[in-house]
Amino acid sequence: MAADTLVEFDQYGFGLLHEAIQIAVNVSIASGFLSGKYRSEKDLTNSSRAGYVKKYLNARGFRILEAIDELAKTYNTTPTQISLAWLIQRQSITAPIVSATKLEQLNEIIKAVNLKLDSASMELLDRASAYDSDE
Secondary structure (H helix, E strand, C coil), rough: CEEEEHHHHCCCCCHHHCCCCCCEEEEECCHHHCCCHHHHHCHHHHCCHHHHHHHHHHHHHHHHHHHHHHHHHHCCCHHHHHHHEEEEEEECCCECCCCCCCCHHHHHHHHHHCCCCCCHHHHHHHHHHHHCCCC
């Protein structure tokens, strides 16, 4: 099964985890949303990704960004690296599928592979990304 993004993963992930089904995530950082690049509709102006990212500009999306920002400070790293490390450490993820158009993005991806989040950090991200009954 493939989930389009890490943000959408939790719709599928926990139920499938118990069934030992692996998931490939196609757009691991939600078209840049989980990098912290897009935090408002104004940030989407002139972005080719606006149509993909706008759906994440909601309470759940902002909770996830808040947790990612907190951990980026704690680990002295970037939101992108936290997002990818979270994905890499998920048991039900076969492989994150990532892309880079710039050398600096590739370096972020490489650094994320070596970043190990502790269990409290993983739980913080899992709680932040959980769907409320309203969402």
